[in-house]
Amino acid sequence: LTSFTTAAEAADPTNVAHRGASADAPENTLAAFRLAARLGADMFELDVQETKDHQLVLMHDTTLARTTDAERVFPGRSPWQVGDFTLAEIRKLDAGSWFGSRHDGEPVPTLGETLREMDGTGLGLLLEIKAPQLYPGIEGRVAAELRGNPAWLRQGRLVVQSFSWRSMRTFHRRLPQVPVGLLGTPAVQDLPALAAYATQINPPYQDLTRAYVRHVHSLGMQVFTWTVDDPATWRRMASYGVDGIITNRPGMT
Numbered sequence: 001l002t003s004f005t006t007a008a009e010a011a012d013p014t015n016v017a018h019r020g021a022s023a024d025a026p027e028n029t030l031a032a033f034r035l036a037a038r039l040g041a042d043m044f045e046l047d048v049q050e051t052k053d054h055q056l057v058l059m060h061d062t063t064l065a066r067t068t069d070a071e072r073v074f075p076g077r078s079p080w081q082v083g084d085f086t087l088a089e090i091r092k093l094d095a096g097s098w099f100g101s102r103h104d105g106e107p108v109p110t111l112g113e114t115l116r117e118m119d120g121t122g123l124g125l126l127l128e129i130k131a132p133q134l135y136p137g138i139e140g141r142v143a144a145e146l147r148g149n150p151a152w153l154r155q156g157r158l159v160v161q162s163f164s165w166r167s168m169r170t171f172h173r174r175l176p177q178v179p180v181g182l183l184g185t186p187a188v189q190d191l192p193a194l195a196a197y198a199t200q201i202n203p204p205y206q207d208l209t210r211a212y213v214r215h216v217h218s219l220g221m222q223v224f225t226w227t228v229d230d231p232a233t234w235r236r237m238a239s240y241g242v243d244g245i246i247t248n249r250p251g252m253t
């Protein structure tokens, strides 16, 4: 594993595969994560949500419609909210065929099986808790799953992030040894208070300036930016000194 860079180092940014190598395989599936490893990513990113029976599954949208065949398998269950389906039901779905027939039958993974399956690759993990307001208590359940897979708790291997900064404060209390990242672009004046619990600030690249990156670094935090899919933008972000770049094309560099 190439552990992610610290502010003090002028190393290449950590290459993070967004939802796996999602330009070339169906997002948030083991196929996409394995491809990320083959393409040379340092870390992979995924989105965690919760089923009706409180199991942790990987899905970006809060509904199953775009990336599975839920509409066909469960007609009449509109709008196919993740949290309205049990794990057993979600396991009946195909999360690959929408992307291409080559991926027919690819299942929706659980967080647990992903941690076990990907451990041997040595990749790091950027774990996003998606829409935590829909799943009260999800922070504790993610923390418990991680405690059950301690290989992932090795220093430098795992970051947990969310657009909900409140959720990240909660997660930080549940499992302080795991660094947390805040998705979005906090105002510069708010950064010192956030540094009390956050290790990363993770804005879209369109928001970034060299000065902002410097501010974040001066407070001892890192910047991972998203979603960069072209080499020119990658080089510009690297020149700003970002610590990580989240990309759908981890093989691009």
Ligand code: G3P
Residues within 6 Å of the ligand: 018, 045, 047, 060, 128, 183, 226, 246
């Ligand atoms: O890791 C950054 C990125 O995943 C945040 O946006 O919508 O792709 O989850 P989204």
Ligand code: CA
Residues within 6 Å of the ligand: 045, 046, 047, 128
């Ligand atoms: Ca995400």
